[in-house]
Amino acid sequence: MLLALFGVLDLLLRVLGWVIIAQVVLSWLVxxxxxxxxxxxxxxxLAAIDRLLDPLYRxxxxxxxxxxxxxxxxxxxxxxxxxxxMLLGGLAADxxxxx
Numbered sequence: 001m002l003l004a005l006f007g008v009l010d011l012l013l014r015v016l017g018w019v020i021i022a023q024v025v026l027s028w029l030v031x032x033x034x035x036x037x038x039x040x041x042x043x044x045x046l047a048a049i050d051r052l053l054d055p056l057y058r059x060x061x062x063x064x065x066x067x068x069x070x071x072x073x074x075x076x077x078x079x080x081x082x083x084x085x086m087l088l089g090g091l092a093a094d095x096x097x098x099x
Contacts, residue, residue, distance in 0.1 A: 010089070
């Protein structure tokens with residue numbers, strides 16, 4: 001049961017990582033005018049992703065120094081997710097094969 005919980009947590013962390021990557025790529029596409037934000041659907045989708053990820057970025061942005069227009073909080077969050085996934089994997093392996 002506990003191993004299944006670790007599997008679900010790993011899946012959620014993996015999906016969160018892909019959402020972060022998608023948000024970063026979409027922000028680049030908007031910045032270079034590849035995606036037109038005059039469409040209401042596109043604007044709502046981008047706002048929804050921003051509202052989803054902003055609570056995760058906010059504490060990181062408070063700690064990181066200002067790099068001008070460069071936002072490194074997605075990279076820090078992706079690294080944190082990878083570290084959590086490694087720790088969960090190690091803990092799951094310890095529980096599955098004790099001793």
